Amino acid sequence: MKLRSGYEKGIEGTCLIIEIPLIYKADYKYHMIQENEIHGLLQMSGCGVEKKSRYSYTITGMISMKDKYEQQMFLYEDVMEILKDIFNTMCSMRKYMLDPESLLLYPEFIFWDGEEWKFCCLPPRKKVLSESFHTLSEYFIRKIDLRDMKGVMLGFELHKATFYKHFDLENILTKYTVEEGEEELEESMQEEPSYYVEEKIYTLDEESPTIGKDIKEVKEQRQYATSWQQKLEKIKKNCKEGFKDFLIESDGHKDGELL
Secondary structure: OEOEEEEEEEOOEEEEEEEEOOOOOOOHHHHHHHHOOOOOEOOEEEEEEOOEEEEEEEOOOOEEHHHHOOOOOEOHHHHHHHHHHHHHHHHHHHHOOOOHHHEOOOHHHEEEOOOOEEEOEOOOOOOOHHHHHHHHHHHHHHHEOOOOHHHHHHHHHHHHHOOOOOOOHHHHHHHHHHHHHHHHHHHHOOOOOOOOEOOEOOOOOOOOHHHHHHHHHHHHHHHHHHHHHHHHHHHHHHHHHHHOOOOOOOOOOOOOOEO
């Protein structure tokens, strides 16, 4: 299925227009989107024009991902924010019995409203999520700041996951959220704690078993964080070596190409 896209400006604002060569049909998907405010989805309307379906999405005051990152690079935080917004939108869609495979995950069809990312849902479309994320991940890798190793690793891992039959975005988000928590723990332990009680500092060998226990726990936590950091550095090294031969297939969807 091919599509044509463009923009229209009118009294009510700016709209993204998408046309596909299919006879228009207002099925339950269309009515669900039209009659409900589904978190993460752009407002949509549709009609039939000369044996084609024409969908209009309100994007007044928004900017596409393609335009927003035309002159700047992605950082780790940017990619995580996008992935979280996609995941939350997918969850919202399922509440209304809508299949996330209808999402258009191309940079030119993803919009920033100043607070969060909004997405186009094309009712007749049905594409395996791993394929949609495959194209998006290639775009991320091409646009990620290579000085941000954590961002490079996230883009690389996301792309790798799209080759598996059962693509699991939630698993990737959970993994990196846990790692963020571990990094915060490591940062919180940068300064050695000291305990002062009645003008005497207790050590492990002195008469305060409680304070000695606390210090021991902190040291164990520090050892755990150090072990994790060593593993992370090893992954970074492997990622750097493998990234040299990594191939990029495309930046996104081109007008008139197959969806």
